Structure formats: C-alpha cells, structure tokens
Amino acid sequence: MLKKLAINGGTPVRTKLFPAYNTIGEEEKRAVMKVLDSGNLSQYLGAWTHDFLGGPTVRAFEENWSKAFGVKYAITVNSNTSGLFTAIGAIGIQPGDEVIVSPYSMSASAIAPLVYGGIPVFADIHPGTFCMDPVSIEARITPRTKAILVVHIFGHPADMDSIMSIAKKHNLFVIEDCAQAPMGKYKGKYVGSIGDLGVFSLNYHKHIHTGEGGVITTNNSSLADRCQMIRNHAENVTGPRELTDLTNLIGYNYRMTEMECAIGIEQLKKLPSLLERRLENVDFFNEKFSSFPAFETLPKLADGSVNTYYVYPVKFNKEIAGIERNKFVDALKAEIPSAVLRETAPLLGAGYVKPLYLQPIYQQKAAWAFNPALYNGDVSYEKGICPVTETMHFEILFTHEYMRPGMTISDMTDVVKAIEKIFENINELK
Numbered sequence: 001m002l003k004k005l006a007i008n009g010g011t012p013v014r015t016k017l018f019p020a021y022n023t024i025g026e027e028e029k030r031a032v033m034k035v036l037d038s039g040n041l042s043q044y045l046g047a048w049t050h051d052f053l054g055g056p057t058v059r060a061f062e063e064n065w066s067k068a069f070g071v072k073y074a075i076t077v078n079s080n081t082s083g084l085f086t087a088i089g090a091i092g093i094q095p096g097d098e099v100i101v102s103p104y105s106m107s108a109s110a111i112a113p114l115v116y117g118g119i120p121v122f123a124d125i126h127p128g129t130f131c132m133d134p135v136s137i138e139a140r141i142t143p144r145t146k147a148i149l150v151v152h153i154f155g156h157p158a159d160m161d162s163i164m165s166i167a168k169k170h171n172l173f174v175i176e177d178c179a180q181a182p183m184g185k186y187k188g189k190y191v192g193s194i195g196d197l198g199v200f201s202l203n204y205h206k207h208i209h210t211g212e213g214g215v216i217t218t219n220n221s222s223l224a225d226r227c228q229m230i231r232n233h234a235e236n237v238t239g240p241r242e243l244t245d246l247t248n249l250i251g252y253n254y255r256m257t258e259m260e261c262a263i264g265i266e267q268l269k270k271l272p273s274l275l276e277r278r279l280e281n282v283d284f285f286n287e288k289f290s291s292f293p294a295f296e297t298l299p300k301l302a303d304g305s306v307n308t309y310y311v312y313p314v315k316f317n318k319e320i321a322g323i324e325r326n327k328f329v330d331a332l333k334a335e336i337p338s339a340v341l342r343e344t345a346p347l348l349g350a351g352y353v354k355p356l357y358l359q360p361i362y363q364q365k366a367a368w369a370f371n372p373a374l375y376n377g378d379v380s381y382e383k384g385i386c387p388v389t390e391t392m393h394f395e396i397l398f399t400h401e402y403m404r405p406g407m408t409i410s411d412m413t414d415v416v417k418a419i420e421k422i423f424e425n426i427n428e429l430k
C-alpha cells in the first residue's frame with residue numbers, strides 16, 4: 001500500500017515557502033535618509049557633556065519608548081545582551097554573588113551575571129507558563145543571592161506578584177528579560193515596568209527591530225544613571241561628577257546609532273498593530289488546535305495580562321497521540337516548509353533550547369567567577385536539577401512561529417491541514 005505521509009515518501013501538503021516576516025517599509029527608509037542627510041550618525045561623547053546621553057534621535061526614541069511602556073526611563077543599548085550586562089552591573093553584582101536565572105531561555109539571559117563575577121543559579125520553570133516557578137526560585141535562595149533575572153519566555157508574563165514578594169522578603173533586585181515580550185502585560189502593567197529593571201531586544205527576530213539593538217527600562221533614577229554610565233565609558237565621567245561609589249562603573253560602548261534609533265521610532269509606532277495581528281493569528285490556531293486531543297495550548301490569560309506570543313508553544317501528549325513528539329515534529333517538517341528562505345531560524349522545533357545548565361560553560365564551570373577564591377557556594381549544574389524544564393524540552397513541548405503577521409488564513413490553513421493529515425495517518429508512524 002502507498003504511504004501518504006511526506007516523511008514516508010508521500011506528497012507534502014505544501015512546498016511553497018511561507019511569507020517572511022518583514023516589518024520594514026517606506027517609513028523606516030525615509031527616517032534613515034533623514035538621518036543620513038543630516039550627516040549626524042551618532043552624537044555620543046564618552047565625556048560628561050550634554051552629548052553623554054546621545055543625539056536627538058536616540059533621545060527621541062528613548063522618550064517615545066518610556067511613554068509607550070509607562071516607565072520613567074528608557075535607555076537604548078546595542079542589544080538585549082549588552083542591556084542585561086548593563087543591568088547586572090547597575091545593580092552592583094560582585095564576585096561571589098548569586099543570581100537566580102531561568103534555564104529555559106536564550107543563553108544571554110543566564111550568562112549576564114558571569115560578566116561581573118556573579119554566579120547564575122538555575123531555578124526550574126512552571127509547566128503552565130514555561131517561566132521560572134516561584135516555588136523553585138525560593139528553594140534556590142542562599143545568603144549569597146542578590147537578584148532574580150526573570151524571563152517572560154515566549155512572550156508569556158512570569159508570575160510577577162509571587163516573584164516580587166519573594167524579592168521583597170529576601171531583599172533582592174529583580175531584572176525582567178522582556179526580549180520576547182514587548183507590550184506584554186501582567187495584571188494591567190507592562191512587563192519591564194514591574195521589577196527594578198526591564199531589558200528589551202531589537203534584534204531582527206523580534207516583534208519589532210532595528211537590525212540589532214535593545215532598550216533598558218526602569219523607574220529608578222539612580223539605576224537609570226548607572227545604566228547610562230555603563231553604556232558609555234563610565235570611567236570618564238565618575239571623576240568630573242565627583243562620584244564616590246565606583247562599584248561596577250567601568251564603561252563599555254553599548255551605544256545605538258542615530259540611524260538605528262530612527263528605525264526604532266518607526267517600528268515602535270507599528271508595534272501595537274503588529275501585536276494585534278499576531279494575536280488574531282494566535283486565536284486562529286487556538287481554535288483549530290482545540291480539536292486535536294493530543295495538543296495542549298496555553299490557556300487564555302485573565303483580563304489585564306497579555307501574552308505577546310513570540311513563539312507559540314504546544315504541549316504534545318504522546319500517550320493520546322500514540323507516537324513520540326519528535327516523530328510528530330519530523331513528520332510535520334516533511335509536510336510543510338519549516339523555515340523561511342532568508343532565515344536559518346526554523347519556524348518549527350521540538351522543544352526550544354537545551355536547558356542552559358547543560359552547556360559546556362556550566363558543565364565545566366569555565367569562567368573566572370567560579371574560582372574558589374571568589375565563590376564559596378555550591379551551585380550545581382548537574383542534569384536533573386530542573387526536571388520540569390528537562391521533560392518539557394526533551395519530551396513534551398514543541399514550538400512554532402506560523403502565527404507571525406504576514407501569514408494569511410490560507411497559509412495557516414495549510415499548517416492545520418498538515419497536522420490533520422498526520423493524525424489521520426498516524427498508524428504510518430507507529
């Protein structure tokens with residue numbers, strides 16, 4: 001008998017590539033040309049003058065961002081990664097300090113403490129949100145803990161009420177990694193406005209982008225000042241300003257250019273409608289996926305909270321399906337394109353990223369911060385320390401990005417048809 005599934009040699013549901021996600025238009029082009037015509041591509045000076053805080057477009061973008069996100073200060077940086085480094089520096093992390101981080105995130109979310117000699121301590125995720133579980137956070141606290149670095153992973157807001165109350169109880173700083181959650185909300189508040197500092201990404205995979213870039217948000221004037229110094233050659237200004245506390249006030253050059261901020265201004269205007277379209281597509285998939293008994297999608301959040309769905313996570317029940325998750329994902333990849341031409345980043349994946357503590361840097365404790373002369377704690381990076389993360393990643397979760405704006409109903413219907421075809425012919429995979 002002829003096999004039907006593409007993975008077994010049958011005809012795929014679709015071979016035509018899906019549309020690329022491209023948010024750059026005439027507005028961005030005009031804005032960049034205006035900056036180019038002015039000849040002023042960056043006005044920063046690494047000295048205590050008016051231009052220490054950058055040129056007019058940098059400042060305008062920061063002002064627009066702080067208004068849009070309901071925070072007092074927005075500080076642009078050249079990536080979320082440099083923003084996280086800056087935030088960790090600003091809160092005064094020192095060798096020997098521990099920072100509680102998520103193992104289920106892009107690597108930068110966990111690596112930031114190491115730059116200042118701090119030790120990342122991994123807390124497990126909650127199976128319902130994929131964000132850090134407050135119960136696991138609390139279990140990881142030691143006398144060395146100084147901060148919690150929360151990630152609103154996939155765009156889902158973390159349980160900020162519980163996390164803020166743990167932080168208050170133990171006198172810890174909270175940094176929110178909002179790379180995947182721009183305009184995400186938790187109980188009516190924008191993420192990035194709840195902890196001490198928020199950090200956003202403007203890299204080209206994100207909802208809106210400037211090629212590369214990032215924004216730090218805070219309501220704390222002293223932290224904002226420290227971030228501005230770390231961004232731009234702090235050591236040159238601490239003297240003229242006669243500052244006495246020089247902790248971590250070594251400066252980098254993490255500055256964005258006028259052109260990037262000009263693009264950012266236009267992109268920020270588009271964010272609400274881009275998010276709305278993305279969430280309409282999410283509704284489409286939520287409705288269609290509810291008819292697949294082996295799928296569990298995220299429940300709708302209470303009013304006032306917004307999941308920005310950077311990626312769309314699905315929990316796959318192998319008992320109901322009768323096959324392993326990986327087999328299902330491989331079969332789906334054979335039925336429809338699983339990447340967009342100009343991107344190497346896949347649109348579909350089994351799990352997300354391998355639990356970060358399994359990376360060689362942690363397995364080998366290959367950073368100066370682990371020197372026993374500096375750190376006397378007993379952090380563990382052994383397999384098994386975060387069982388929920390491991391089960392989600394290696395067995396249960398798959399993620400897709402077929403809900404990005406630009407996908408038409410017909411494109412998304414092809415995705416659903418491919419899944420229907422797999423379930424109708426599941427015996428071929430057993």
Ligand SMILES: Cc1ncc(COP(=O)(O)O)c(C=O)c1O
Pocket residue numbers: 079080081082105106108109151153177179180200201202203205213214
């Ligand atoms: C959760 C998270 N944190 C940090 C980063 C790093 O962002 P950037 O590329 O802007 O440095 C990313 C990027 O993918 C991310 O998704």
